[in-house]
Amino acid sequence: MLHAINEHMKKNGAPPLAQADRRTRGLALLLEQTARLIYDEKHPQALHAVQWSALRFFDRAGEQTRTVAGLAKYLGVTSGPASRTTSSLLKRELVSVKPSPSDSRSRVYELTKAGRDILAEDPIQRVAFLLTELPEEDLSVLARTLDKIYSGLDT
């Protein structure tokens, strides 16, 4: 269905809001407002969403992939932005770097204690905690629904 909507929007542009179904528009707005609430820290030192993504990646990736190239692949960006994100985390001493034991040309990143400490306060955990209260059936439906919406928006 999302494919059909995308095709329609490519040909005719997005429908005016007044024409969209009120209920689905409300749901779309709730989704957007929920996403905005996740990273609600406004002070200058607050990490950006992409920096949180990088910390999560360095936390769970194996030694062979904890590199700038690995992060670039994970985020779906070129090496420039991945390198800048990694540098910002290095500057804040949230990650450290060492030569790769298997490839001397490559540098491997890992979380420092400060990085692990800040990741323990990952804002996504607040959402995950709230979701633990949903029954299994609702979680399955939510997973499929969000996957479909993401897929529809990403094509």
Added chain:
Amino acid sequence: MAKILLIEDDKAVADSLSFVLQRKNHEITHATNTISAKHELGSKSFDCAFIDVWLGEEDGLEFLADNGELFSETPFIVISGGGPGRTLENVTARADAYGAVRMLFKPFEDTELLDALSLALESGKG
């Protein structure tokens, strides 16, 4: 010894993973696509499944989402090195949301593979 279903279309990767797992005396059944995987899951029981995300033209996570009942007793580990259309970050979130015990990013060490398997076998499923 654990009975393991390996859903992987790349023969070289499948051979490499099988070699490591068989060296630990695990029994491997190899499926190269979702049709074969569905047949194996419907006819045998497994202690764990490894599933690659990009199976040629097929999406391994779509297969998981559509066939959740086949994995109700079988913990699974998702493997990906990235692919077309989705970022690895999105693939990881999908794998987690569909209930993967662990996500392995290619390339990975043998110890990561065996640690993930231990986690799956201890997960209480199966």
